[in-house]
Amino acid sequence: MPLFKPLLVVLGLLIIWEAIVVVFDMPDYILPGPKAVFLSMYENTSLLWEHTLVTMTEMLLGLILGVLFGILLAMVLVYFVALRPWLLPLLLVTQAIPVFALAPILMLWFGYGLASKVVMTILVIFFPVATCCYDGLRHTHQGWLDMADIMGGNRFSVLRHIRWPAALPALASGLRVAVVVAPIGAVVGEWVGSSAGLGYLMLQANARLWVDQMFAALTVLAVCSVSLYFITDLALKKLIPWQPAT
Secondary structure, eight states, X not given: OTTHHHHHHHHHHHHHHHHHHHHTTOXXXXXXXXXXXXXXXHHTHHHHHHHHHHHHHHHXXXXXXXXXXHHHHHXXXXXXXXXXXXXXXXXXXXXXXXXXXXXXXXXXXXXXXXXXXXXXXXXXXXXXXXXXXXXXXXXXXXXXXXXXXXXXXXXXXXXXXXXXXXXXXXXXXXXXXXXXXXXXXXXXXXXXXXXXXXXXXHHHHHHTTOHHHHHHHHHXXXXXXXXXXXXXXXXXXXXXXXXXXX
């Protein structure tokens, strides 16, 4: 039953898409219909699967490392107050420069392989994870901290039993955002320079006017991103049962 409404929305979008193609008599090189795209997905299943594995590897590695670095920086900002004026501007700089502008430089530094795409993914998701975790840690209810101090709690025990559980709902929000934007870093890196991945496949299909294949790769990327989001959301709900639903 929970899947009924999303499936209904997808079906409605497909109907609107097909109606636009039919009513406006769109040529295939501008907007292919859903049937042409699904046929291309069927005919190029192995090719799409090969490039999907590359893009998903880049996304997952970037997510894991970006989340770890974001949490680490958030804890440093909370517990090392003297470093806060130095690190906060650095955190803002990571988002002040668009990843599109940094992509050629990162390609030069890290090469055209996996590393540059992972670094770009880290840069994209690092900010929401770090800021949400930082806000969650520093906005822990003062009454809980006072009670822990009265009971003789040390810094580690307070972090483990009070600050960290209190910060998890905020961190969960950052993780949901990170999962959604993770494909940006991977795909932009593949556009700038790569020999594999869904972004690379889309670029090659566009150059050859294989628009149906380009839409097929885009559809697979969207399905992977949405699936990753729902898996993450379900896991967070199980791991944080005390997070209010409203």
